[in-house]
Amino acid sequence: MTADARRPPAVEVLDAPPSPDDEVRRRLEESWGRPRTFGGWLASTSHADIGRRYIVTAIVFFALAGLLAIAMRLQLARPENGLLGPDAYNQIFTLHGTTMMFLFAVPVMNGFALALVPLLVGTRNVAFPRLNAFGYWVYVLAGALLWGCYLLGMAPDAGWFSYVPLAGPEFSPGKRVDVWAQLISLTEISALVAAVEIIVTVFKMRAPGMSLDRVPLFVWSMLVMSFMIVFAMPAVMLSSVFLAMDRLVGTHFFNVAEGGDVLLWQHLFWFFGHPEVYIIFIPALGFVSSIVAVFARRQVFGYPAMVLSLVATGFISFGLWVHHMFATDLPQLGESFFTAASMLIAIPSGVQIFCWIATLWGGRPVLRVPLLYVLGFVTIFVAGGMTGVMLASVPLDLQVHDSAFVTAHFHYVLIGGAVFPLFGAIAFWFPKMTGRLLSESLGRWTFGLLFVGFNLTFFPLHQLGLDGMPRRIYTYLPDTGWTGLNQLATVGSWVIGVAVVLFVVNAVRSLVRGPFAGADPWRADTLEWATDSPPPAFNFLHLPVVVAREGLWAPGAGRLWVAGLDAPGKREVLVTNLLDAEPEIKSELPGSSLWPLAAAVSTVATFAGAMFTPWAVLWGSLPIFLALFGWGKPELEKKRRGETAPGPAAEPEAAG
Amino acid sequence: APGAERRRVVAVAAAAGVTLLVLVGFLLASVATGDRLAAPPSGEPLRVQVTGWQWWWDVRYPGAMAADEVRTANELHLPLGRPVRIELSSADVIHSFWVPRLHGKRDLLPGRPLLLHLTPSVAGVFDGQCAEMCGLQHAHMRLRVVVEPEEELEAWLAAQRRAAAPPASPLARRGQRVFLSSPCVLCHTVRGTAAGGRTGPDLTHLASRSTIAAGTLPNTRGHLAGWVIDSQSVKPGNAMPPIGLAGPELQALLAYLEGLE
Amino acid sequence: MSARTWLDASKLPSHAFGSRNLMWWGSVGFVVIEGAMFAMLIATTLYLRGATASWPPPGFAPPSLLWGTLNTGVLLVSLWPNNRLRKAAEALDEKATRRWMWIDDSFAVAFLAVRAVELTALGVRWDANAYGSAVWAVMGFHTLHLLTDAIETFVITWFFHLDPSPKRYIEVSEDCLYWNFVVLSWLPLYAVVYWLPRWT
Ligand code: HEA
Ligand code: HEA
């Protein structure tokens, strides 16, 4: 018996499980499984289903927005090109940016968190399974609303940050910007829901023994991301509601003539917008840490420094927003403060990079595809980070602000800092989620093409920005001399396109006939590798007990398990305490339900209606209420038996 | 091995320390440069007012009296070596004033006038462009800056201050009648005539400018004709409606406009 | 694999109040999110006030103090029955829970009624100017909270009468938590709507 098991003495230790494994499996399958029907699929509340749906949907949006990018690049390949007119171009770059940020990058990270966090912390589902399903449905319906409007020719066209007054009622009549405002509110609802899920799951549902100092770095990064969502997204929800109200019911938040202010919008948006980019970036750091550890075959160097850096990045990122507004009307002292803060954030980023390098340096790196993506990430992200530090300097930024240089910076950090780790993460966890291995050689080709194509596309944009090319222009004149570099970038975008196609081919091919992966193809350290691939609906036959930070690599791992979480007909999970993960209670989670879908449909319909009349809010609240009512209604018929009375259960004693 | 571990700790700490040093150095340099750029210049600056419109620049040189004011569009003349104080504002949405060779950007914000101080140090012709997304023709909102010795600038200002040249030929006179009876006058001003619209570029000295439509086209007869007849296909979305003119009327109008030196 | 041992979770309790309960954490999460929204709302109002010459603009009077202050009183007094209710629920006292729940419900009706009158006495419309927009945004957003809190309390009362099971007691206790939030968050909003325009 390991001395360090940190089990509360209130829980009995058994030398043999109370029921045989087969019996446990049968019971768990009965209570956690869902019917293989369409209805069962719609009603699913399994975190694995929902997480996978988030990921797949987000990748579809990535491909769509990527096709728009190809269209933009084609338009810019020649001066005065007639392929896209200004109206089409403005819709396309707005839709590209909006889709990439709100429908791809954030949801895909949330999807990975929802799919993997319960496995990494060793539990059976997220804390609020129905809410989770609701969040997904809101997201996918909101995305469908936006793209449906694009097909109808009414896509938003004021850019992904919709500056007023351009986006206000006077200069953007019609419904285009309303679509944008409602999309923002809806996707933020979905992100906030996911954030609460992740926080509570990490705080209260970790396997016994996983005290906070043993939480994997991946989980830490998802936790930091979730907290950032909680504090950042309210600002943008509020501002998009203000915008919608200015447009619909005649309020004057941004109307200069009636005491409103145009910079109010910029402050509210960037107070969210800056943290937003780190909301995308921080989960990627979690991917990198997981991959580095496994392929260097040792724990990531400097765990406390890594955790502190994540948390510091989260905090500092709320103090940078003004660096997007240096060209506006701001006091100089304030600007210097934001310059300093923007540079300060390079330190935690740097520390993490240095720690990974130290890990690889001291380990025995195995150069598989996931690690290739990490190397790509390090090179591209460091370049993008350097241009970021340049932009933080006011005199430099005043030159290159709103130019192609900024476009280059943010694609370097977004694609280098988030998409490369994401592709690495897919290569890494694909076997866990599907049970099949991806092709290594196709993977190498994809990586190579992506790396070359990416730099071909975005490196020239630095020079174009320095040469004076603004962003968001649908065309330029021949006398500007910008043609050659733009053509290079266009060629590069096609190379990226080929890489993305190869990637999809690889995934689909492996799904059908890839070799089976087995439970732990990488001999990895975190708990998701301690169960089958793909994991069963209940994740673990027996919940593992964690004995050290090294997880499965720890000497005593795999000896101690949790039994007795298999009462027939109930979806039971173990609730543990925040600091030490000592068992407190076992909680029953609700099962499958169609009500979340109903609630999501009525919510999205209400927001869509509110583009046309404020009364939609009133009418819509009725179906929303009914759906929530059905969702929460006690299942009175099924009087439960065997429920112990609530109340102060014996306080678990200190670790023994 | 503990030795290797300690070496790693030292290396990571050293790298973090170097990062910090580099950042502090860069921060100090950046703040110092920023201060110097933003400091209002000594000496009496030339005042210029630039107002952004969707999608062109209204340019004014205020004079001692209202009548001394010079108003033009999309073209700025600045004195070599003398401080300039540019007063930026917007008539509609946010635009951004950017002439890369002269200075960094400054936004044109509705309801919040801003200042830009600079002292041109090289003579020449510099192109600039609106840098803040401002709607359909954000791409075609360019401007041209001519930096020239002060005497030349004074001469230019004096020429611009004069009322429009009267039409010199019968054709141009006919053109003036066409102009004054067309909807053009609702938006455009030609000083010395009844045309006094304020929502479009001042045309008093149109022919002295090197481009039309905010730097979209060179100012030639052919382009001018195309623009007057169908500006929407040149610069879709701009505020100028198509003007239906018969061939002879158009010829006359062009003759008149080309005479507005 | 070598010898395995098991921790037996089957005898753990299945319900608990407070921080050992997942629902409690969920409620705290949403309280924090909504609190952040209130904070941004207040920041917006202060920002707009800073950018305008006079607050309220000339020709407008600050909202009448009577109704707003009355409602503040009603809300503050409701904290007392609300916390009695929470204690009763956490003691699993069915009779007391029922009794305090009815009192809570009556308070909900009362503050909604006063709020309805309050909204007619703000002295400005939302579409008059930015000041009006800000006042109505604060009031509207808080009224939305009053409404959801009231409806939630009514529904929970009903569920409790159908089935006073352990789960219901926990719901009641959680609802009390939310109620406290809705009341306490009103205090800064009250200051912003009613006193900021009077503060020179
Ligand atoms: C994943 C997203 C992401 C990330 C991680 C970053 C990271 C950073 N960004 Fe970027 N940024 C964006 C996404 C991102 N950004 C987007 C989308 C925009 C544009 C929005 C729009 O207008 O549409 C933008 C715009 C933007 C601007 C505004 C530009 C403008 O509009 O004029 C600025 C200005 O300060 C800035 C700064 C920074 C800085 C200082 C960092 C830092 O965090 C970088 C820190 C990292 C490093 C520095 C590298 C690693 C460090 C080392 C190896 C140590 C050694 C380093 C030194 C010695 C310096 N960013
Ligand atoms: C995570 C965010 C993200 C990502 C991944 C990308 C990816 C890409 N982006 Fe961009 N981009 C933004 C976020 C992002 N972008 C934002 C926020 C803006 C600012 C918008 C604004 O100004 O408002 C912007 C703006 C922007 C511009 C500037 C527009 C302008 O200012 O005028 C350009 C131009 O080159 C561009 C290009 C690209 C390209 C070529 C890619 C490529 O990497 C895309 C690669 C993907 C593909 C090429 C898709 C391939 C798919 C297929 C081929 C289909 C295959 C499908 C099946 C087989 C099923 N992006």
Ligand code: CUA
């Ligand atoms: Cu004016 Cu862009």
Ligand SMILES: [Cu+2]
């Ligand atoms: Cu930023």
